[in-house]
Structures are given as structure tokens and as C-alpha cells.
Amino acid sequence: MNEIRNNKTEVIVVGGGPAGISCAVTIARAGHEVILIERGSFSGSKNVFGGAIYAQPTREIFPNFEKEAPIERLNVEHKFAILGEDDSTVISYRHKDLRNTGYSVIRGKFDRWMAEEAKKEGVIIAEETVVRELIIENEKVVGVKTELEEYYADIVVLADGVNSLLAKQIGFRETIEPKDVALSVKEVIKLDREKINERFNLNDDEGCIYELFGGPMKGMLGLGFLYTNKDSVSIGLGVGLDALCDKNLKPYELLDKLKEHPSISPLIKDGELLEYSAHLIPEGGYKKIPTLSGAGVMIAGDAAMLVNNLHWEGTNLAMISGKLAGETAVTALAKCDFSEKMLAKYPEALEKSFVMKDLRTYRNLMDEAHNRNDSFMGYYLEQVNGFFNMFTTVDSIPKRRKFRRFIFDFVRKRNIIELFKDAISAFKLFWSILIK
Ligand SMILES: Cc1cc2nc3c(=O)[nH]c(=O)nc-3n(C[C@H](O)[C@H](O)[C@H](O)COP(=O)(O)OP(=O)(O)OC[C@H]3O[C@@H](n4cnc5c(N)ncnc54)[C@H](O)[C@@H]3O)c2cc1C
Known part of the structure; x- marks a missing residue:
């Protein structure tokens, strides 16, 4: 932080994940x-993530990443597996056009690489520094307080991840409710x-993704995942925090059950545990x-x-x-x-984007x-496996x-009224997705 003159700069970005780095490098x-x-040591x-990064949007930020970044595998196959007690139905799609698929990466390596690239482009990175609160003067955010010092900036961008205590501090966000996050273990x-x-x-370096439905997550809003890395696999699951609390379930016990499933255990047999982690995923949606x-x-x-949980994005x-926040900052700095009015161009740009x-x-x-x-x-899900059985x-x-x-049996077990309610719900959903 020595580079900062009088503790004042043009933009401070809090958080060195994909959002923060993309913003900072754009500026x-x-x-x-x-x-x-960034509060971490790097x-x-x-x-923590599953995980796959997606080629096309990553290219928008780092056009050469496919040649230069630490990538694990190019995902050529995507499997959707419905797990029963001890059976499963799997639909598998092998990609035809590999240009816009994704790559498995390990975030500890990949985010570090992105940050090094950002440094080369002029971003000053302060690691092992936690922003404790925002400094507000005359109803405008003018800087941040870290454990040691105060730093001032024309613009502060919050990219501090799912918990964002800073967004809460300025009243932009409420405390997250358990139903709006999934707790994930991996x-x-x-x-x-x-x-x-x-x-x-x-x-060679081809990779495969499994999306896992049912099994230990049966009846809950939750999914499992398995990604292949170069010489490891990442396996995990995420389940709505409300369901875990209501049913008093421990996510690592669910993960143990998932790993023991007869369709999964042969895939990871004789593997050695390298790492265990847990993280929240925002699931509140629009x-x-x-x-x-x-x-x-x-x-x-x-x-x-900003997470699209159906597509794992x-x-x-x-x-x-x-x-987009970076581009808005650049326009604001030029003017x-x-x-508030000027920076509202950022949500406007987001509205127009995918x-x-x-x-x-x-x-x-x-x-x-x-x-x-x-x-x-x-x-x-149970019925799909029942049908194939x-x-x-x-x-x-x-x-x-x-x-x-x-x-x-299908009608009797569910009862006609519940089937009707499900049909209405599905219709409402399709209508809102496809029509309005
Ligand atoms: C288990 C799991 C699987 C996932 N799988 C996928 C996937 O396969 N594909 C995909 O695209 N997405 C996936 N996601 C979602 C994806 O990881 C996130 O959407 C993405 O990381 C968000 O990036 P971000 O930069 O906003 O936040 P983050 O990546 O969370 O980065 C926030 C950064 O801010 C730092 N920070 C926080 N507070 C402070 C502070 N006060 N001061 C300083 N620094 C701070 C943190 O240390 C962190 O580095 C998954 C998520 C989880 C949990």
C-alpha cells in the first residue's frame, strides 16, 4: 500500500475474486x-467453487487465458445423474463445439494467476488486508477502513463475495435469509x-462434469457435483441452508453418503483426500x-x-x-x-447484459x-429411476x-391434488421462463 499517495486513490476494489479482479483490470x-x-494471503x-470457469466470458477479460492460465481440463462431457437409493439414471452430453464450453480450474491457482496478470496491467494489490468498514461522508462512500489505516477513493467497488458485510453496512443489503443461500461442502x-x-x-486433458440430483439431497433444494482436474477430482454438494437447519442435517454427512453411492464410489475409489472446504452460494436470484x-x-x-444456480454460473x-462496474468507473472518472446518478449507469448496463x-x-x-x-x-426424480427399473x-x-x-402407482402415491398443484407450478415456471 506504500504506492498510494496520501492514502488517496481513484478507485478501491474490495475483494480479489473474479468480480474484483475483472473490475480492477478494466480500470x-x-x-x-x-x-x-484482498483479505487472503493471495x-x-x-x-471455493466446484468448478468450471467459462471460456467465452473469461476471454472477454483475459483474451489469452487459454494459453497462459493454470487450467486443469477442457470440459468435453456433461453428465446429469439422478441418484436413487442405490440406482441411478444418467443423461450424458458430449460437447460438439468446444470453443464455448468451460475449463475445470483450481481457484487457488487460477485466481492467483488472474491477480498476477492484473498487477502486470497496473493494478496495485494489497493482500492480507481486511476492509472492516466503509467511510461515508455527506452520504457518499469516500473510502475504506482496514485494520490499520483509512484509504480514500473517488469510487469504491464492493466485490467482497457472498457475505458482503460492507453492502450491509450501507443498507444496500439485508441480512441473508437461510433460504437465500446454499451451504456447500467440497x-x-x-x-x-x-x-x-x-x-x-x-x-489427454479432456474433462467431465457430473451434476448430481437426488441421492442424499432427495427432496431438498440441493445438488451435487463432480469435476475432473488434472490429477484430482472435486466432489461436493450444496443444499439450501433452510433445509439443512429444518432437518438438522450435517452437510459433510450428506457428502459422505454421496461418495458412498454405488454410482459414485467407483469413480473416486482409492483416491486420497487432499482438501476439504465449505462455502455459501447465493441462491436468492433476481x-x-x-x-x-x-x-x-x-x-x-x-x-x-449474481449467481445463476440452475446453470451453475x-x-x-x-x-x-x-x-461493467469497471467501465462505469472509467466513464465517471473521465467526467x-x-x-448516485452517474454510477447508476452500472445497473443500467447490467440490465442490458445477459x-x-x-x-x-x-x-x-x-x-x-x-x-x-x-x-x-x-x-x-424417484419416478425416473422407478421407470427405468x-x-x-x-x-x-x-x-x-x-x-x-x-x-x-405414480398417481396413487402422489395423489391427484398434489399432481395438479405440481402441474400448475411447472406451467407457471415455464410461462415465466419462455413467455413473460
Ligand atoms: C461449492 C461451489 C461451487 C461453485 N461452482 C461454480 C462453478 O462451477 N462455476 C461457476 O462459474 N461458479 C461456481 N460457483 C460460484 C462462484 O464461485 C462465485 O459466483 C464466484 O466466485 C463469485 O466471484 P466474486 O469475485 O464475486 O466472489 P469471491 O470469489 O467469493 O471473491 C470475493 C473475495 O473477496 C475477499 N473478501 C471478502 N471480504 C473481504 C474484506 N472485507 N476485505 C478484503 N477482502 C475481502 C475474499 O477473500 C474473496 O477473495 C460455485 C460456488 C461454490 C461455493
Whole structure:
């Protein structure tokens, strides 16, 4: 922080994740002084994700990342597995056009690389520094207080992740409710590269993603995941915090059950546990997005609840929101105008981007999912496995009898009123996604 003259700079960005780095590098490239403050000993040291980064949005920030960044594997296959007690149904899609798929990365390496690139472009990075609070003068954010000092800036960008205590301090965000976050636990398991390629049917540096439904998360708003890295796999799950509290469930016990599932355990057999981590995922969706800008301040990434949980997209929304906040800061600096009105150009730009368009498309998803999670995340998943069990079992019972029995049981077990409510809920959801 010695570089800062009189503790005053043009822009301070709080948080060195994808949102903060993308914002800071955009500002530095335009020739302005920007300081990025990260509480971890380096960017990525405190970050947890599944995970895949997505090629196209990452290229928008770092055009050469595919050649230069520490990437694990190019994801060529995407599997959706519905887990029953001890059976499963898997749909698998092998990508045809690999240009816009994603890469598995390890955040400790990847975020660190992004931060080093940002430094090369002029961003001043202060690591191991925690911003405790924002400094407000005349209803404008004018700086930050760290443990040791106060720093002043024309603009402060909050990219401090899901908890964003700073957004709360200025009243932009309420305390997060348990139903608006998922608690996620993850293990990284070491496995030989050859074993990974063999078990997941991959060549060289090809990668595979599993999205896991049901199993230990049955009936709850929660999903499991498995990503292949170079010589490890990341396996984990995220479940709504409200469901975990209501049912008094421990997420690591659910993860143990997931790892023991007969369709999963052979994939990680003889692996060695390298790392265990837990993190929250913002799940509030469009309706829970906080105020995104005010005089002297903007909010990006997870701090702004910008996560598309249906598509497992978070880093891309963080990067693009960070970039748009950075571009707004550059315009504001050129005009020497840091007013609420000027910085409102950031949410306006977000509204026009895919970020808000997508989140708006899914604005009713979480409400419907919360209302009917025992159906959509429980009963119907069970029925898919039940159907394939019936379809593939050869037992000399006539097929017509089996089909009729399946349909009869399907209606009887759920009851007609609940089926009707599910149908209405699904219709409402499709209507809001596709039409209005
Ligand atoms: C288990 C899990 C799996 C996921 N899988 C995927 C996936 O596969 N693909 C995907 O795109 N997204 C995924 N996500 C979501 C994705 O990780 C986030 O959306 C993304 O990291 C958000 O980036 P960000 O920069 O906004 O926040 P973060 O990455 O959380 O970065 C915030 C940074 O701010 C720092 N910070 C916080 N407070 C302070 C402070 N007061 N002072 C200084 N620094 C501070 C933190 O140390 C951190 O480095 C996953 C998330 C989880 C938890």
C-alpha cells in the first residue's frame, strides 16, 4: 500500500475474486489508479467453487487465458445423474463445439494467476488486508477502513463475495435469509491422471462434469457435483441452508453418503483426500438482488447475488458485472462525477447484459422450487429411476401390466391434488421462463 499517495486513490476494489479482479483490470487498462484489497494471503486462497470457469466470458477479460492460465481440463462431457437409493439414471452430453464450453480450474491457482496478470496491467494489490468498514461522508462512500489505516477513493467497488458485510453496512443489503443461500461442502480427491481418463472415458486433458440430483439431497433444494482436474477430482454438494437447519442435517454427512453411492464410489475409489472446504452460494436470484450502486459505490459478483444456480454460473456473472462496474468507473472518472446518478449507469448496463436478462428469466424459479421441492427434487426424480427399473427388468410379467401398474402407482402415491398443484407450478415456471 506504500504506492498510494496520501492514502488517496481513484478507485478501491474490495475483494480479489473474479468480480474484483475483472473490475480492477478494466480500470487499470484505461490508465487509472486502482487498488484491489484482498483479505487472503493471495487471490484464490479463500475461494471455493466446484468448478468450471467459462471460456467465452473469461476471454472477454483475459483474451489469452487459454494459453497462459493454470487450467486443469477442457470440459468435453456433461453428465446429469439422478441418484436413487442405490440406482441411478444418467443423461450424458458430449460437447460438439468446444470453443464455448468451460475449463475445470483450481481457484487457488487460477485466481492467483488472474491477480498476477492484473498487477502486470497496473493494478496495485494489497493482500492480507481486511476492509472492516466503509467511510461515508455527506452520504457518499469516500473510502475504506482496514485494520490499520483509512484509504480514500473517488469510487469504491464492493466485490467482497457472498457475505458482503460492507453492502450491509450501507443498507444496500439485508441480512441473508437461510433460504437465500446454499451451504456447500467440497472435497478434492487425488487420483492418477490415467485413472481419471479411464474412469471418465477421457483423453489427454479432456474433462467431465457430473451434476448430481437426488441421492442424499432427495427432496431438498440441493445438488451435487463432480469435476475432473488434472490429477484430482472435486466432489461436493450444496443444499439450501433452510433445509439443512429444518432437518438438522450435517452437510459433510450428506457428502459422505454421496461418495458412498454405488454410482459414485467407483469413480473416486482409492483416491486420497487432499482438501476439504465449505462455502455459501447465493441462491436468492433476481428478486434478492440488492441495490447495486449509490454515490461513490458499486457492488459486483456474489456480493450482488449474481449467481445463476440452475446453470451453475457464478464466475462468469462475477467477471462481467465486475467489468461493467469497471467501465462505469472509467466513464465517471473521465467526467469527475461520482454521484448516485452517474454510477447508476452500472445497473443500467447490467440490465442490458445477459446477466440480468438471465436472472430475470429465472426470477420465479426459487419460489416455485421452494414451494414444490419435495415433488421436483424428490418424487419425480424417484419416478425416473422407478421407470427405468421397470423398463429394464426382465421378469416374464407382461409389459402392459407393468406399464399400467407404474402409472397407477405414480398417481396413487402422489395423489391427484398434489399432481395438479405440481402441474400448475411447472406451467407457471415455464410461462415465466419462455413467455413473460
Ligand atoms: C461449492 C461451489 C461451487 C461453485 N461452482 C461454480 C462453478 O462451477 N462455476 C461457476 O462459474 N461458479 C461456481 N460457483 C460460484 C462462484 O464461485 C462465485 O459466483 C464466484 O466466485 C463469485 O466471484 P466474486 O469475485 O464475486 O466472489 P469471491 O470469489 O467469493 O471473491 C470475493 C473475495 O473477496 C475477499 N473478501 C471478502 N471480504 C473481504 C474484506 N472485507 N476485505 C478484503 N477482502 C475481502 C475474499 O477473500 C474473496 O477473495 C460455485 C460456488 C461454490 C461455493
